[in-house]
Amino acid sequence: MPRPLRSAALAATATALTLLVTGCGSSEDGHGDAKKGAAPAVGAQEINAQPASRVRQGGTFRFAVQKWVHQYNYFHVDGTDGDAQALLEQVEPVLMPRDAKGVPHPDPNFLKSAKVTSTSPQVVTYELNPKAKWSDGKQLGYRDFRQLWQDLNGHDSRYLVADSTGYDHIGKVERGANDQEVVVTFARPYADWQRLFRPLLPAAGIDTPEKFNKGWIEKFPITGSSWKVKSLDRTSQTVTMVPDPNWWGPRPKLDSMTYRALGQQAWTEAYLNKEIDEAPAILPEDYKRLVKAPGTAVRRGARWDEVHLTLGTRGPLKDLKVRQALDLAIDRKGIVTAFDKDIPFDVATLDNHFFMPNQAGYQANSGKWGRYDLAAAKKLLDQAGWKDNGEGKPRTKGGRSLTLDYVITAGGSTASLDQAQIVQQQLGMAGIKVQIQKVPDEDWSDKYIDRGNFDLTSFRNVDQIFPSQLYSTFQQPKGDQTYLNFGRIGTPQIDALLKKASEETDVAASHKLYNQADKLIWEQVHSIEIYQRPQILAVRKNMANFGAPGLGDLDYVTMGWTK
Known part of the structure; x- marks a missing residue:
């Protein structure tokens, strides 16, 4: 999965915190390129895209992360680790996921529409799906947008934020025709407004400096997506995610996903021992071993x-x-x-x-x-x-x-x-x-x-x-x-x-x-x-809708094992 580093991403950033060498790539059949060619172009991705009818229900997918995550609030100055963001975005609303070319589009499970409704001043109106709810039973609404903006706009130094950019352009966040219509008015124009409120966090989980700064340390107090946290086991250094039975959208294909903290140098061996199901094939020495593993595909993409x-x-x-x-x-x-x-x-x-x-x-x-x-x-x-x-x-x-x-x-x-x-x-x-x-x-x-x-x-x-x-x-x-x-x-x-x-x-x-x-x-x-650095990833060949998404996002609902 794409794990932004130092922000989504710093990841996320998976977090390759220092230089990683780019290894040889291959096509889905595992044969490496014989001679030098062009790097993957913008929009290039390899995820073994499959329709729902070709993906079986059930099974587990196992990831490795570089370390046990301490702070899961991505907006906190200590929360910009890429692995943390990846886990957070699995269980919280990503309102506008990106396509292969990096263009955001509303996810109808959360958002009916998001568009500029005025240019002077700049106003963006969000129409939320009324079915969308937090794990505490509350509907997603304008209060969540308003609280996140108030935390991140830089006006209150008690909130130790990583980045106020964009939020400091906003003049006000108001209720529209109902609680699920959000009207965001900018005091100063902001060209990149589509990147804001990603992910959306619940107002109830961030409405005080104490909650914002410490309420997400080694826990997710409130969630609101297709997946929820089953366990965070510090002893085994493993986080387990399962589908949320209260999810209002299509049922996820997988039964669970696990994230195990594992030193980066151990990933190749763990993959070959079938302890995890994906591993970077960046280093030549790793690529040479991974590409030969039975049932393995090496997938490449063009990433920022x-x-x-x-x-x-x-x-x-x-x-x-x-x-x-x-x-x-x-x-x-x-x-x-x-x-x-x-x-x-x-x-x-x-x-x-x-x-x-x-x-x-x-x-x-x-x-x-x-x-x-x-x-x-x-x-x-x-x-x-x-x-x-x-x-x-x-x-x-x-x-x-x-x-x-x-x-x-x-x-x-x-x-x-x-x-x-x-x-x-x-x-x-x-x-x-x-x-x-x-x-x-x-x-x-x-x-x-x-x-x-x-x-x-x-x-x-x-x-x-x-x-x-x-x-x-x-x-x-x-x-x-x-x-x-x-x-x-x-x-x-x-x-x-x-x-x-x-x-x-x-x-x-x-x-x-x-x-x-x-x-x-x-x-x-x-x-x-x-x-x-390009994406080069070894993954089990029969895993669908997962791999190297390039500038795009992966869909945790459609990921699964092919029939």
């Missing part, structure tokens, strides 16, 4: 999915010159080349933080900050006052050595360690010492990344199809509220451009503004993009 390095500012990287020197000392092409040889299509370096190379709006904005220039890097470090002590020795300043911690998960893939070691070697040539710090998987987010307790790290942002979703990633923090800008790097100019872009309803003009902001983000060295 980028691999990057994130920089922190708790130490030497607070200095812009040092960040820029680090940027110039890293050979991005060298990193990509180290992994490119074993995949069936060419991978290029990624030069944009907002758009993928096969997406409208993409242009290369990295400029000189995307080019490897060791001499220029050394010159910047000289200017920043870091003394060159000769080859193989870290630079020093005021009695301190220029040493950075690169934080990775102890349970991550060999590729994550390989990338860290490549960066370590490259930066060492400039006199920057890198210490690779392995931390427990369960601590990576809560104790390190979310707290800015790192100098360097790597994770993926995925499924950021609406560019305004990334505003909180680059937004300047306000006091203790860091949003998703873990390194706390930003400027008023970047904020102003992103704000203006989010309010621009002309697509071409909006793209231009995002690209202007992107150039400043490269210059500030907020993060260093490396490449777009």
Whole structure:
């Protein structure tokens, strides 16, 4: 299933928190591609789509997740883990799931319609399905929309939100002709309004800061979809979902789904031992084993999915010159080349933080900050006052050595360690010492990344199809509220451009503004993009309506085993 990382997604983000190498792909019959070809295009997906008549009733599907989830409130600053979002969206209303091209459409089980009913001011009217109910028996209604907006609009700092973008554009949320008609009036235009209220949460579960911040820790207090939680077993590190008998829509095909917390390096072995039913076939060594497994299909898709390095500012990287020197000392092409040889299509370096190379709006904005220039890097470090002590020795300043911690998960893939070691070697040539710090998987987010307790790290942002979703990633923090800008790097100019872009309803003009902001983000060295990562997934061949959905969403109701 698509698990957004650091927001839906950070996942989700499944959460490949560090660089994962792209492995060979295959068609449904399991034969790999013989020579290099083009990467999957936008809209490409492989899910073994089957009508309901071809899918049998019953059975279990078993997933792996990277760690035991602590915070299930996706909107909380600690809840943006991709696995958490995936589980949350199985049991809460996703009002407008996306098709293969990433276009949202109302799910009639929840939403009769959602449309702009006025442009000056911008007004969006939602018509909810009156059959839709929460697990406490209450109907979905305008109060849920209003409460989520009030929590997320940034007006009350007691709500520790991950992202207020879009919600801070809304002026009011009101009852329409009845409780199931929701009228959302925007104080400022917002082009990406279709991304809001996903998933919808019940007002009763988030109507106080205490409930919002702590009420979703290791539990789902109220649900409202086709599935419900049967058990969260911390001892076995397993979450079990079953169909909700009070569901008003078509009956799900499967009897249960399980999610087992399992170190990433163990997924291939678990799949081959028939302990789980899907596993990433990204790494060449994993692909070679998985593609040979009986009854296995390797499915590929084109996803909004980028691999990057994130920089922190708790130490030497607070200095812009040092960040820029680090940027110039890293050979991005060298990193990509180290992994490119074993995949069936060419991978290029990624030069944009907002758009993928096969997406409208993409242009290369990295400029000189995307080019490897060791001499220029050394010159910047000289200017920043870091003394060159000769080859193989870290630079020093005021009695301190220029040493950075690169934080990775102890349970991550060999590729994550390989990338860290490549960066370590490259930066060492400039006199920057890198210490690779392995931390427990369960601590990576809560104790390190979310707290800015790192100098360097790597994770993926995925499924950021609406560019305004990334505003909180680059937004300047306000006091203790860091949003998703873990390194706390930003400027008023970047904020102003992103704000203006989010309010621009002309697509071409909006793209231009995002690209202007992107150039400043490269210059500030907020993060260093490396490449777009495709989906390559091994799954049991007789699983229908599941696999690599690309820009789309999976349907938990239609997933099942073929007859």
